[in-house]
Amino acid sequence: MARYDRSTLLLATIAVLIFYIFYIHLSERPGPVAQSSLKNGGKASAGSSQRNPSPRIVIITMNTQETTYDILSLSNKFSYANKHGYDIQVDYEGSGPWHKLDMIENAINKQRYDWIWWMDFDTLITNKTIQIADIIEETLEKHPNPNSVSMMLTADCWPMNTGSMIYRGDPQILEFLDLIRKCGKANPERSEQDCIRDVVGVNDDPQQHPAGAAVSKKWAQRFTYVPQYKINAFPKEIDCYDKESRAWVRGDFVIHFAGAWAYLHMDDPTGFLMRKYKGEIID
Numbered sequence: 001m002a003r004y005d006r007s008t009l010l011l012a013t014i015a016v017l018i019f020y021i022f023y024i025h026l027s028e029r030p031g032p033v034a035q036s037s038l039k040n041g042g043k044a045s046a047g048s049s050q051r052n053p054s055p056r057i058v059i060i061t062m063n064t065q066e067t068t069y070d071i072l073s074l075s076n077k078f079s080y081a082n083k084h085g086y087d088i089q090v091d092y093e094g095s096g097p098w099h100k101l102d103m104i105e106n107a108i109n110k111q112r113y114d115w116i117w118w119m120d121f122d123t124l125i126t127n128k129t130i131q132i133a134d135i136i137e138e139t140l141e142k143h144p145n146p147n148s149v150s151m152m153l154t155a156d157c158w159p160m161n162t163g164s165m166i167y168r169g170d171p172q173i174l175e176f177l178d179l180i181r182k183c184g185k186a187n188p189e190r191s192e193q194d195c196i197r198d199v200v201g202v203n204d205d206p207q208q209h210p211a212g213a214a215v216s217k218k219w220a221q222r223f224t225y226v227p228q229y230k231i232n233a234f235p236k237e238i239d240c241y242d243k244e245s246r247a248w249v250r251g252d253f254v255i256h257f258a259g260a261w262a263y264l265h266m267d268d269p270t271g272f273l274m275r276k277y278k279g280e281i282i283d
């Protein structure tokens with residue numbers, strides 16, 4: 001009997017303790033949580049970025065033809081994504097460069113990402129200690145109207161290079177992607193890069209604004225340039241730089257061997273450059 005009483009007492013004490021711990025937990029939590037979601041108001045994106053200080057990012061790329069640098073390009077991107085907890089999506093089939101748009105659309109439709117980073121396959125991340133999330137944050141901080149920025153693009157010696165570009169995981173971007181596709185259908189000679197350039201109205205000739213000047217103006221306000229060397233540096237072999245005229249140097253974040261065939265007259269110029277710069281990667 002005495003033994004039974006003692007264990008009942010013990011159980012009762014534990015139950016009271018558990019109740020007490022729960023009670024403290026419950027009474028402490030709701031206040032600040034409710035307050036911070038109130039403070040963030042209706043703005044879902046601003047709210048989620050405040051609650052979640054590290055944005056959810058996916059790196060997307062594609063390769064539809066076997067190259068001599070498949071493992072090099074893939075292992076470089078996967079190890080970078082793993083290091084920083086980013087997702088990565090690679091497609092191995094698709095209709096050429098236009099498939100970029102489908103991949104961006106798919107990533108947006110997953111509704112899991114704050115930002116989507118497109119990288120061409122002929123790129124290497126050459127300083128893995130740099131976080132794309134920091135570049136995004138820095139770009140937003142410098143912008144007078146950060147909430148309006150949904151696309152971060154770069155120029156090279158031409159007004160647009162879409163080898164490395166960043167999109168907000170915002171369903172409104174789907175409208176933009178449709179405009180790009182429409183531009184391509186109406187102008188078969190234009191690449192997806194040409195159409196992005198023209199829809200954001202970088203091209204000064206109004207004839208070249210396929211969606212009309214008003215629409216281009218709207219999308220011009222939604223994008224900002226990132227200096228090329230920050231996310232899309234070209235090596236000295238490919239001297240086609242934006243207005244900062246800066247070739248890739250060791251310690252830079254990304255190298256892109258865009259149009260290597262036009263600059264190096266040899267077999268497999270991209271493979272050659274990928275292997276040449278592999279030794280410069282900082283883990």
Ligand SMILES: *[C@@H]1O[C@H](CO)[C@@H](O)[C@H](O)[C@H]1NC(C)=O
Nearest residue numbers: 127128129130250251252282
């Ligand atoms: C890599 O990037 C980090 C962050 O910007 C920088 O501090 C470091 O110096 C870079 N590494 C090299 C070897 O330049």
